[in-house]
Every structure is written in structure tokens, then in C-alpha cells.
Amino acid sequence: MNLEEVVELIRGALGDLAKEITVRKGYVEVVVNPGDVVTAATKLKELGFDHVKSVTAVDYPKESRIRVTYHVSSYLRDDLARVIVGLSVDLSRENPVMDSLVGVWRSSEFQEREVYEFFGVVFKGHPDLRPLLLIPELAEKRVLRKDFIVREESIYEGVPHRYQ
Amino acid sequence: MVLETILYLIAYPPLWQVLVVGFVGGLLLAMVAIWFERKAAARVQRRIGPYWASPRLGGFMNIVADMVRYVTQQVIIPTTVDKVAFIVTPVAMLVITILPVAFIPLSPHNLYWPVASMDYSLLVALALTTLPPLLAVVLGWASNNKFSIIGSLRESYVITAYELVAVLAILSAAASTLSFNVVHIVEAQQPLKWLALLNPIAFLAAFLAVLMSTSAFPFEIPESEHEVVAGPYTEYSGVLYALNMGGGYIRRFVYSLLIALVFLGGWAPLTPGLDPLTGLIIPSLVVLAKAAILMLVMSFLRAVYGRYRLDQALDAAWRLALPLALIGLGWSIMLAYVNLI
Amino acid sequence: MGSRLGGTGVEEPVDRVYVGNINVTARRARELLLGKLKLGDVIDWATTFSLWPVHLLTSCCGAEFAATWSPRFDAEQYGALPWVAPRQTNLIIIEGTVTRKMACALRITYEQMPHPKFVIAMGACALDGGLFYNSYNIVRPWEVVPVDIYIPGCPPPPEAVARAIIELRRKIREKKLASRWLVEGWRHDREPVKPVDDVCKWWRP
Numbered sequence: 001m002n003l004e005e006v007v008e009l010i011r012g013a014l015g016d017l018a019k020e021i022t023v024r025k026g027y028v029e030v031v032v033n034p035g036d037v038v039t040a041a042t043k044l045k046e047l048g049f050d051h052v053k054s055v056t057a058v059d060y061p062k063e064s065r066i067r068v069t070y071h072v073s074s075y076l077r078d079d080l081a082r083v084i085v086g087l088s089v090d091l092s093r094e095n096p097v098m099d100s101l102v103g104v105w106r107s108s109e110f111q112e113r114e115v116y117e118f119f120g121v122v123f124k125g126h127p128d129l130r131p132l133l134l135i136p137e138l139a140e141k142r143v144l145r146k147d148f149i150v151r152e153e154s155i156y157e158g159v160p161h162r163y164q
Numbered sequence: 165m166v167l168e169t170i171l172y173l174i175a176y177p178p179l180w181q182v183l184v185v186g187f188v189g190g191l192l193l194a195m196v197a198i199w200f201e202r203k204a205a206a207r208v209q210r211r212i213g214p215y216w217a218s219p220r221l222g223g224f225m226n227i228v229a230d231m232v233r234y235v236t237q238q239v240i241i242p243t244t245v246d247k248v249a250f251i252v253t254p255v256a257m258l259v260i261t262i263l264p265v266a267f268i269p270l271s272p273h274n275l276y277w278p279v280a281s282m283d284y285s286l287l288v289a290l291a292l293t294t295l296p297p298l299l300a301v302v303l304g305w306a307s308n309n310k311f312s313i314i315g316s317l318r319e320s321y322v323i324t325a326y327e328l329v330a331v332l333a334i335l336s337a338a339a340s341t342l343s344f345n346v347v348h349i350v351e352a353q354q355p356l357k358w359l360a361l362l363n364p365i366a367f368l369a370a371f372l373a374v375l376m377s378t379s380a381f382p383f384e385i386p387e388s389e390h391e392v393v394a395g396p397y398t399e400y401s402g403v404l405y406a407l408n409m410g411g412g413y414i415r416r417f418v419y420s421l422l423i424a425l426v427f428l429g430g431w432a433p434l435t436p437g438l439d440p441l442t443g444l445i446i447p448s449l450v451v452l453a454k455a456a457i458l459m460l461v462m463s464f465l466r467a468v469y470g471r472y473r474l475d476q477a478l479d480a481a482w483r484l485a486l487p488l489a490l491i492g493l494g495w496s497i498m499l500a501y502v503n504l505i
Numbered sequence: 506m507g508s509r510l511g512g513t514g515v516e517e518p519v520d521r522v523y524v525g526n527i528n529v530t531a532r533r534a535r536e537l538l539l540g541k542l543k544l545g546d547v548i549d550w551a552t553t554f555s556l557w558p559v560h561l562l563t564s565c566c567g568a569e570f571a572a573t574w575s576p577r578f579d580a581e582q583y584g585a586l587p588w589v590a591p592r593q594t595n596l597i598i599i600e601g602t603v604t605r606k607m608a609c610a611l612r613i614t615y616e617q618m619p620h621p622k623f624v625i626a627m628g629a630c631a632l633d634g635g636l637f638y639n640s641y642n643i644v645r646p647w648e649v650v651p652v653d654i655y656i657p658g659c660p661p662p663p664e665a666v667a668r669a670i671i672e673l674r675r676k677i678r679e680k681k682l683a684s685r686w687l688v689e690g691w692r693h694d695r696e697p698v699k700p701v702d703d704v705c706k707w708w709r710p
Contacts, residue, residue, distance in 0.1 A: 133604075133606070133642075134605070134606075134642060135605050135606060135706075135707040136707055137707075138605065138641060138642060141641070143641055143642075150639055150640075150641070202581070202586075206579070206581060209576050210576045211575075211576045211579040211581065212579055212581075212582050213579075213581055213582070214581060214582065214584055215582040216554075216582050216583055216584070217554045217584055223582075223584075225554070226554055226555070226584045228551070229550065229551040229552075229553075229554035229555045229584060230551075230554075230555040230584075231551075232547060232548060232551035233548075233551045233552050233555040233595070233683075234593075236548050236551070236552075236683070236687060237595065237619045237620070237621070238619035238620040238621075239619070240592065240617075240619050393589055393590045394589065394590040394592075394593065397590075397593075398590055398592065399592060400592060400593070401592040401593060401619040402619055405592070405593050
């Protein structure tokens with residue numbers, strides 16, 4: 001099954017849910033509305049995409065939106081395993097809330113926690129929404145958003161007083 | 165005159181048996197075994213191993229350095245442990261580990277060690293060797309740590325499986341020589357009728373079971389370091405850990421002594437005389453040498469084998485080692501029936 | 506435990522021997538054995554030949570650490586044996602970057618080790634951040650534990666790690682770190698490091 005047939009398969013399964021479908025080499029990006037994401041994910045899973053490879057987010061400060069993308073693929077079907085499908089949602093930057101997909105793909109649990117701590121995206125229905133890699137004070141700063149300023153010169157920032 | 169007095173003083177039976185052979189010999193052999201383990205593992209991996217501590221001795225002083233370091237290090241007693249059990253158990257374990265040496269005669273003469281004429285010395289020695297693993301379970305329980313408890317649980321599984329095999333395999337010697345007396349067993353196999361040659365299956369089963377029940381390397385399951393940090397010994401530091409570690413090796417030494425007497429003919433190439441030199445000291449040194457060879461073979465196995473999983477080891481115990489021990493028992497009964505020994 | 510690490514913290518008159526006071530008796534025995542009988546040299550020698558590092562792998566320097574004990578370089582010649590549990594070791598090698606969450610693990614591992622204990626910081630990240638010098642998630646190891654030897658490099662070659670162990674041995678022999686710990690109960694050559702802020706605050710409920 002080549003790429004066009006996979007795209008047709010996805011388009012047929014999702015129907016009106018897909019706002020736009022972009023096709024690049026071996027990669028299909030599907031953008032859906034935030035309200036439809038669980039339905040779309042369930043349909044993709046029924047199609048044979050059985051695991052999440054990564055969950056990531058991109059911050060667009062000028063357009064005031066955050067795009068969360070689930071990269072899903074298949075282990076069990078060889079023809080689908082050659083394609084990576086990105087299931088994307090556009091959220092508002094001020095109040096980024098979306099439904100969690102842990103109920104659909106269990107493998108997205110830790111990665112949703114990462115997106116939560118780095119971008120501040122809140123996943124409704126996540127079983128255990130805590131920071132994963134950062135300490136809680138840092139997670140409140142949402143460090144991977146573009147308005148977080150990384151200091152260029154900070155070599156002597158942490159020197160205790162007795163060495164100064 | 166002076167020489168004779170010194171000789172009689174050294175050969176004073178309780179001193180020689182328990183202090184010289186049991187404690188000093190056991191400690192020295194344990195150190196040699198640890199050194200050989202590290203050196204053999206290094207040679208197998210094409211390394212040099214411990215060297216610069218004493219280049220002429222091949223790095224043997226490194227083990228002494230480790231011992232001194234452990235003895236002088238801080239002893240941490242965590243607040244969550246059962247203090248009395250935590251401190252007393254390693255010491256009690258070392259003492260109980262050495263106890264069977266008292267029931268293993270190293271000379272055929274009643275004069276030098278009264279146990280030589282005791283009729284059930286093999287049984288008592290075997291019964292005493294099964295005590296220390298119970299204390300390993302106490303060790304894990306007293307530490308009050310999840311790794312310790314998991315480690316001691318594994319230890320108890322392994323004991324249940326392999327003590328039976330060890331006892332059965334060593335007792336098969338009694339079946340073929342019709343006696344529980346170690347001296348009779350040794351003298352029955354005197355002109356090169358060693359039980360290891362006549363009954364290799366029981367010898368193999370005993371060797372396997374000793375390897376396993378002293379958690380030597382291919383079966384080092386209770387202390388496997390990737391899964392449970394250091395097994396029952398996780399919380400121990402300083403002297404107490406050194407006692408634990410030495411206790412394990414001395415336990416293996418006691419088993420090796422038993423196997424050397426029961427299967428390898430004891431003081432076989434020579435017939436003991438009556439004076440202390442040829443009657444006590446040289447025969448016991450021969451037995452010690454045989455036990456040392458056994459221990460070094462066990463140490464070498466560490467370098468060349470991987471570690472078994474717990475379920476594989478238990479499987480091997482019940483499906484392989486126990487039938488082996490039973491076949492060995494039947495074989496030795498047959499040996500007694502055809503009057504071969 | 507007293508004011509300093511392991512000390513008794515009780516000032517006793519030295520000129521009289523109390524038969525029943527175990528602290529004074531123990532201190533006098535210590536001073537006799539180590540001061541007059543030169544047992545201290547033996548202890549220092551033993552410590553230099555049994556520096557067992559605990560394996561605290563925090564980033565890519567761990568590969569070089571492994572290569573140091575592998576057949577080609579073989580640091581076991583000097584008596585150093587990598588060990589798994591902190592309770593039985595006396596050396597900790599910080600292998601690279603220490604993040605804020607790892608700082609807690611580092612401090613816990615350090616405090617679980619028995620005295621006398623030594624710290625080697627390995628790699629540019631452990632010196633001053635290295636590649637991540639301006640990261641928001643990095644802690645310098647010297648804010649968390651007292652470091653004895655630094656190894657520069659990104660990552661340091663195995664020879665450098667072996668060299669650091671030899672330098673640490675020289676330091677122990679020259680400054681008598683192990684035996685003087687036994688007498689005084691604390692490291693005389695450096696102050697104990699208290700972390701600037703509580704590194705395990707996120708972890709405690």
C-alpha cells in the first residue's frame with residue numbers, strides 16, 4: 001500500500017473531522033479541532049495505528065497558538081508501519097486545555113506529562129498529571145515557550161556567598 | 165626439647181582444630197579465594213586485575229587493604245533497623261559458620277580430636293552447615309529495607325531447593341560405606357578408591373548444591389546487583405559487611421572441607437602416623453589443600469559463567485540436581501551391595 | 506552525633522581518665538593507636554588501595570567511566586573496583602551533568618556512604634555546566650557535595666579518570682585523610698558542604 005492509498009484510508013476514516021491533511025514524504029499531518037481529538041484518535045486506532053511515537057508541541061507566539069502533535073504509527077500492520085501520522089490540535093496560548101489521549105493510546109502518558117511541564121498544556125482526564133523531568137518550581141515557568149528568556153552569561157550565577 | 169614443646173603446643177587439639185584450621189585457615193583461604201576470583205575474572209577478560217598493591221605477590225595485598233579499609237570505616241546503623249538483630253546477626257553468623265569445623269575430624273586418631281571416634285560426626289556437621297542461611301533471612305528482616313527483604317526471600321527459596329540436594333548427595337557416601345563416621349568414610353576409600361571416582365554423579369550433585377547454597381557465582385541470585393542492590397547485605401557497611409562477606413566464603417570453605425573428606429579421600433596419599441607432625445598436622449594440611457583446590461575451582465566458575473535467573477535456578481534444582489542426587493544415592497547403595505568399597 | 510560529623514561533641518577534661526566514661530577511653534585508645542603506634546599509615550595505605558567508586562551515571566561520561574575499567578585501561582590494577590551499593594563504597598564519581606532532580610539523588614547517595622569518603626567530579630558539565638552552562642535545570646556539583654578532584658574534558662578520556670584516582674591516592678597519603686578522619690571525626694582539610702537550597706524539596710510530600 002503506497003502513501004496515497006494510506007492518505008485515502010485516513011481521509012475516509014476521519015471524514016469531516018480532518019480540517020486539513022498535509023502529505024510529505026512518509027509523513028501525513030492531520031489537523032483536527034480540539035473538541036474532536038478523542039473521536040479522531042479512536043478512529044485512527046481502529047484503522048490500525050496502535051502506538052504513539054512521540055507527543056510534542058510547538059509554540060507560535062505571533063499567532064497566539066500552541067500546536068500539540070501526536071506522532072502515531074503501527075507495529076502490527078506492515079503497510080501502515082511505513083507511515084507516520086501526525087495528529088495535531090491548535091490550542092489557544094492563554095488557556096491551553098485539551099482532552100487527554102491516554103485512554104486511547106496508553107503509551108502517551110509520560111509524554112503528555114512532558115508537554116504539560118514544558119508548555120503548560122493541561123490534559124483533561126490524564127490519570128497522573130505531574131511534572132516528569134523538572135522540579136515543580138521550574139515547571140510553572142513553562143520553560144520551552146518562546147517567551148522564556150534563557151540567560152546568555154550565567155556562569156557565576158550560582159556561586160554561594162562564601163566563595164565571592 | 166623446646167621444639168617438641170612448641171610442636172605439642174601448636175598441635176594442642178582444640179587450638180589446632182578450631183583456631184588454626186577453622187579460623188586462620190578459613191580466613192586465609194577466603195582471602196585467597198577472593199583474590200583468585202578477581203584475578204581470574206581479570207585474566208578471562210584480558211585485564212591484569214589487582215596489581216600495584218604488591219607487584220611481587222600479584223596484588224594479593226590488595227585484599228588485605230580492602231579488609232583494613234572495611235574494618236576502619238564508619239559503621240552506619242540506620243534509624244529504621246532492628247538494632248540488636250542488625251548488629252548481632254553478622255557476628256552470630258560467622259560463629260555458627262565456623263562451628264561445623266569442630267565436628268570434622270582432620271586426623272584418624274582419637275587422641276588428637278575426640279570427635280574422630282564419634283559415630284555420627286557427618287550428620288552433626290551437615291546439620292550445622294544448614295544453620296547459617298536461616299540467619300541470612302534474619303539479616304534481611306532486621307535491615308527493614310525492601311532490597312534486603314527481597315534478597316533474603318530469594319535466599320530462602322534457594323536454601324529450600326538446594327540444602328536438600330547437598331545433604332542427600334553428601335549422605336550418599338554414608339550409604340556406600342555403611343557408616344556416619346567421617347573417619348570410617350575416609351579410611352574406607354583409602355587406596356585410591358575415592359568416592360568422587362566411584363560415584364561421580366553424587367559428587368557432581370554435591371558440588372552443584374554447594375555452589376548454589378553458598379550463592380557462589382553462577383547462582384549468585386540473592387545478591388544479584390542489577391536487580392536487588394546487594395541483597396540481604398544492602399544496609400551493611402564497614403566491619404559488619406566484612407563479617408557478612410567473610411562468612412559466606414568461610415561457609416564455602418566448610419563445605420569444601422566436607423567434600424574433600426567425603427569424596428576426595430581426605431588425607432588419601434599418605435597414611436597418618438602417631439606423633440603430632442605426621443598424625444595431625446600434615447594430614448590436616450593435605451585436607452586443607454584439597455579443600456583449597458575445590459574453592460579455587462568454584463571461584464574460577466565465576467569468571468566464565470553468566471548468572472541464572474531465580475526461576476531457572478529453582479528449575480535446575482528440582483528437575484536436575486535433585487534427580488542427580490537421588491541417582492547418586494542409588495548408585496552408592498549399589499556400590500555397597502557389590503562390596504566394591 | 507555531635508556538632509561535627511561523627512564527633513562526640515562532648516568536651517571532657519583530658520588530664521584524668523574516667524574509668525566508666527567510654528568516650529574519653531575510646532578517644533585515648535584512638536590517639537594511642539594512631540599517634541604512637543603509626544597505625545595511621547597502614548590505614549591510609551589501605552584506603553588508597555581500596556577506593557571503590559559507586560556508579561552514579563548521570564550522563565555521557567559514564568561511557569568513559571566504563572572504558573576506564575575495561576580491558577584496555579584496567580583501573581582495577583590500582584585496587585579500585587566499581588560497586589553498586591553506596592553503603593560499601595568510599596568514593597563517588599559524578600559522571601557528568603547534574604540536573605536539579607539528580608542533585609537529590611546525588612546528595613542521598615553521598616550521605617549514605619560511610620566516612621571517610623571522597624568525591625571526584627568528572628567532565629566539563631560537572632565542573633561548571635559545560636555545554637549546558639546557561640541551562641535552567643543544571644546544578645553545579647560543588648553546591649551539593651564537597652568535591653576533591655575535578656577532571657576536565659568533554660568527556661575526559663579514560664587515562665584522565667585513572668590519573669584522577671592516582672591523584673586522589675596521593676592526596677590521601679600526603680594529607681592523611683583517612684587516619685585523621687578516625688582521630689578527629691571530620692575532614693580537617695575542608696568544610697562540609699551544606700546545599701544552598703533544599704535539593705530534595707520536590708521529592709518530599
